[in-house]
Amino acid sequence: MPRDFSGSRWSEMTIGEVAEKAPGSTTIGPFGSSLVAGDYQSSGVPVTFVRDIKTSGFDWKSGVFVSNEKARELRAHEVRPGDLLATKMGLPPCIAAEYPETMDPGVITADVIRVRPDTSVTTAAWLALVINQPAFEAQVRAITAGVTRPKVTLGDFRNLSVPIPPMTEQQRIIEILGAVDEEMLSLDRVIAKLRTLQSGIIEEATGSLEAVSDTVELGSLLHRIDAGWSPLCEERTPASNEWGVLKVSAVTSGNYLSTESKALPPGMPPRRDIEVHAGDVLMSRANGVRRLVGVTAFVEKTPERLMLSDKIMRLVPNRARITPMFLHLVCMSSAVRRQIDALLSGSSGQNNISQGFIRSMRVPNADLDDQHAVVAGVEAAEAVIASEVRRRAKLQSFKQALMDDLFAGRVMALRDSEG
Incomplete structure (x- = not known):
């Protein structure tokens, strides 16, 4: 991971060099029978697994403990707040996170690496930031090339190199990126609240069918249902001048994804009657x-x-009774979902629904004015959500550009607290 740090105060050091100068400052979890499932209990000293270490930070979901006595046996594999944790294996290996102050001292499992940094040189927060960058991942790929299940040894990990600026610059960079992360988390909370509001509008309109007196069969609101077709297609997305067939994944996210499609083979005539158009509702x-x-x-x-493929149907509404967007919202409501789940849970392993079942589903019989009001509320919320998502994307781009500059050697001149 060579960089040109000439003219800067940054240096290149190995992870082993930035660890404490004490025995056991870098270690891995215990081997074999030293720690087994029979040692786990519901309280005591927390145990860290690979799954608790994420690029977004330490997220202890395991909820597993060992006794104090067992922890004393495994004291060579202890982890404390301020330590760096990294994964020995995975796709990719060497995902890193700081063990946080909110956790009690614990022990690590076999596929976890623990580093106790020399805090006069660096911190676990800085090392985790560096290790989770693409430039560091390239080093890991170089030492795991050709391996079916990539895995690094403790020795390999200690020899990997990291950029080390002065501590004041490390702290300033972490502060800046932390502020960006906080802003993105704030936006995530706003977006989540807006989506809850949006769902509430839909649920209020559809409600519990048991509490809605005026319901009808969905078939009475439809003009027809179009079935699709699945010829043997080429395993590529069609070019702009080619015909293609949608994959079922074009629909299953709840958003229409036209790129989830396959090219029709040259010379095979298309079926124009099942071409998808703007305003369609696909299921x-x-x-x-x-x-x-x-x-x-x-x-x-x-x-x-x-x-359309044969796993996708087009619901064509009778527009005098129901609008296309309201049809989509109703079909995505919990009231309709419960009917589908009830059918599938009673089937013999067949995960499919028929046109007859779709026509028989009970839905609210709302007048067009009420439908337009519901759709307007949902679309207003969606417009705000889209705006907040764009803001978040800009922050993410700013953060990534800053990190790319830092770790490609184009080091920013960051003013320290003295100004």
């Missing part, structure tokens, strides 16, 4: 994952020459 008819059966997507816009 997944079948899927290997039960919860994705019956998911709908509204097509706001789409390239030309894309056709």
Whole structure:
């Protein structure tokens, strides 16, 4: 990971060099029978697993403990707040996080690396930031190339190099990036609240069908249901002048994804009657994952020459009774989902629904004015959500650009607290 740090106060050091100069400052978890499932209990000293270490930070979901006596046996594998943790294996290995002040001292498991940094040189927060960058990942790939299950040894990890600026610059960079992270978390909370509001608008309109006196079969609101077609296609996305067939994944996120499609082979005539158009409501008819059966997507816009597959149906509304967007919202409501789940749970392993079942589903019989009001509320919330998502994307781009500059050697001149 060579960089040009000439003219800067940054240096290149190995992880072993920035660890405390004391025995056991870098270690891995215990081997074999030293720590087994029979040692785990519901209280005591916390145990850290690979799954608790994420690029976004330490997230202790394991909830596993060992006794104080067992922890004393494993004291060589202790982790304390301020230590660096990294994964020995995974795709990729060497994901890192700081063990936080909110955790009690604990022990690590076999596939975890623990480093106790020399705090006169660096911190676990800085090392985790560096280790989770693409430039560091390139070092890891170089030592794990050709290995089916990438894994690093403690010796390999100690020899990996990291950029080390003066402590004041480390702290300033972490402060700046931390402020960006806090802003993104704040936006995430706003977006989550808006999505809850949006869902509430839909649920209030559909409600519990048991409490809605005026319901009808969905079929009475439809003009027709179009079935799709699945010829043998090429394993690539169609070019702009080619015909293609949508994959079921074009629908199952609840958003229409036109890129989830395959090219029709040259010379095979298309079926223009099942071409997808803006304003369509598409539903997944079948899927290997039960919860994705019956998911709908509204097509706001789409390239030309894309056709329905046989796992996707088009619900064509009678527009005198129901608008396309309200149809989509109703089909995505919990009231309709419960009916689909009830059918699938009673089936013999068949994760699909028929046109007959779709027509028989009970839905609220709302007048068009009420439908337009619901759609307007949902779309207003969606517009605000889209704005907040764009703000978050800009912050993420700023953060990544800053880190790219830092770790490519284009070091920013950061003013320290003295100004």
